[in-house]
């Protein structure tokens with residue numbers, strides 16, 4: 467039988483080529499005509515809600531929206547400054563040009579930081595729409611700032627907009643795999659709710675779409691992609707309930723009930739695993755068809771209340787961040803392998819400088835190591851009693867940040883960080899001379915116990931020997 471090609475909402479001729487899983491979230495496959503042009507456009511804002519709420523995760527993974535060249539960064543404010551996160555990097559971001567309060571006063575020179583001159587110029591062009599012309603009068607050297615305190619990022623996810631968007635996704639997927647059932651009159655109520663404007667009135671609460679505590683592994687096998695999304699659509703045998711389950715990154719999960727239908731095919735369930743990291747449509751998803759839909763799809767596995775109070779939501783987010791951190795470690799290892807290959811090939815007299823360069827690139831990690839050592843020593847002396855207060859205070863100046871300084875660190879901390887980097891570079895240099903260095907060894911030095919022990923002996927012991935002599 468020929469596949470219907472009329473809009474599932476209004477029956478007009480359906481266009482083709484719209485994404486079943488949103489392009490903005492890395493969906494790369496297009497459908498066979500589910501919505502007419504008008505309805506496709508009508509649902510666009512729903513995708514925008516999802517994109518906004520998932521932006522931090524997508525930016526972290528550098529997910530490239532389909533048909534675009536690069537990933538979209540995530541902007542956030544922390545301690546009065548605006549930052550941009552993409553992949554493993556956080557950069558200073560220009561003030562939001564759409565915000566009128568970011569416009570500098572006319573005729574008064576102001577200091578602003580940008581990643582590059584071209585970015586500053588672009589910001590100037592965007593600001594012009596507020597009726598102000600920006601002239602760059604003086605440029606300063608670029609600088610690297612160490613961030614000692616963690617960034618504070620507030621994420622919001624959910625709300626009725628996201629439930630509405632999830633309902634739309636569920637219907638699109640159901641129509642993709644069950645085209646004739648999706649056009650049955652019995653789904654009219656669900657569609658009627660879907661075309662309503664997204665309002666504060668929570669029409670979706672509970673009955674049609676809800677947050678789900680159970681992850682995809684509770685229902686189907688684990689997603690084969692490391693950051694894959696899972697969508698299950700199908701029809702329950704017995705009740706004929708058309709149901710869906712949608713999980714983003716295997717950590718934000720939803721269940722959907724679309725209504726009752728008359729099944730017209732043998733196939734009763736389709737599981738789709740979507741890989742937002744894939745670069746081509748062909749590699750972007752895997753489908754699995756079955757003759758029975760798991761009874762748990764469209765059932766309440768765990769209420770939102772249980773989800774939050776039982777700590778499962780937090781655990782799922784923690785699991786996502788752990789997976790991100792595993793990927794980062796892998797990337798770091800590969801980058802270091804390349805560095806060590808270069809190290810082997812350079813002339814003998816250039817080797818030490820290259821070792822320093824390598825360690826300097828990861829000096830953020832070295833700073834964390836050094837701070838950990840000093841903090842441990844600080845709490846040790848603090849536990850010995852008030853007579854050690856001078857030592858505690860002395861140590862504190864090595865772990866204090868200093869927002870006014872050009873690199874964000876106090877003078878003492880900067881000096882000790884440099885010394886620490888030299889100690890580690892020296893160790894890499896010595897070991898590489900004996901042919902005894904691997905990327906894993908370098909990681910152990912900049913992040914692990916090996917590095918800690920070395921810095922304890924070479925740096926902390928010296929700091930303490932100076933101050934303990936003072937006490938005696």
Ligand SMILES: [Zn+2]
Nearest residue numbers: 473476502505
């Ligand atoms: Zn339509």
